[in-house]
Amino acid sequence: MIAIIKYNGGNVNSAQNALNKLNVKSMITDDPEQILNAEKVIFPGVGEASSTMKLLKKKGLDVLIPTLKQPVLGICLGMQLMCKGNEEGNTEGLGIFDINVKKFPPLDLVPHMGWNTVSVKKNLMFSGIEPDDDVYFVHSYYCELSEFTTSVCDYILPFSASLQKENFYAMQFHPEKSGRIGSQMLNNFINLSS
Structure with a gap:
């Protein structure tokens, strides 16, 4: 079972719909126990950083998420909140x-x-993804390039389109809105060994 973290960011239902199309069971939850015991975790999002962090703190998820040992996938705002700091609302x-x-x-x-x-x-x-395959972005903030960068997009300036550190994976683009390519990436995540 995949846990999709429930909070005030949009796209939670879109993430679940994308998993449904792949015949993958998931639950939308903000219950720490369910998240801790899930096989994998998706941290999606569209929204504003500071208000989202307040909600995560209220539920204790700001402490829980960094300690998770199973594969975790952050999408868009989820990816940005997995970083150290965000200029949006001067958010930690x-x-x-x-x-x-x-x-x-x-x-x-x-x-x-x-x-x-x-x-x-x-x-x-990115297994099965061709060099000229496109993905879908919607964002005004970007993650810096770093040792964790696994793909780069160039828009105004080069930025991290995806990141990885140990069991934590993240994408600035929306796999659930990226058609066949996005489905392939979600499938790759689903097939990661825990």
């Missing part, structure tokens, strides 16, 4: 990835919204 993150989340320069091109290609380093999450 979960600190799983020791990098910062910054706002794109104030150009007419923000938010970054739509399909874009990513340059992939060797990583299990």
Whole structure:
């Protein structure tokens, strides 16, 4: 069973619908015990960083998530909150990835919204993905490049399109909105050994 972390960020139901299409059982929950005992955990999100962190703290999930030992996948805001700090609301993150989340320069091109290609380093999450395959982004903040970067997207400037550290995986793009490519990536996550 996959636990999808429930909080005030959007896209929780979209993540579950994407798993349903893959015939994978999941539950949407904010119960620490259920999250702790799940085979895998998805931390999705669309929303505002500081208000989301307040809710996570209220439920004790800010302490729980960094201690999880099973594979964990952060998506969009979920990925950003797994980082050290976020310029949105001057928010302290979960600190799983020791990098910062910054706002794109104030150009007419923000938010970054739509399909874009990513340059992939060797990583299990991208198994079966071709170099010219596009994924779907919607975001105004980006994660810095770092040793944890597993793919890079270039939009105004190069940024981390995905990250990995041990059992923690994260994507700035939305696999649940990225058609066949996104389904392949979710499948890759589902098939990771715990």
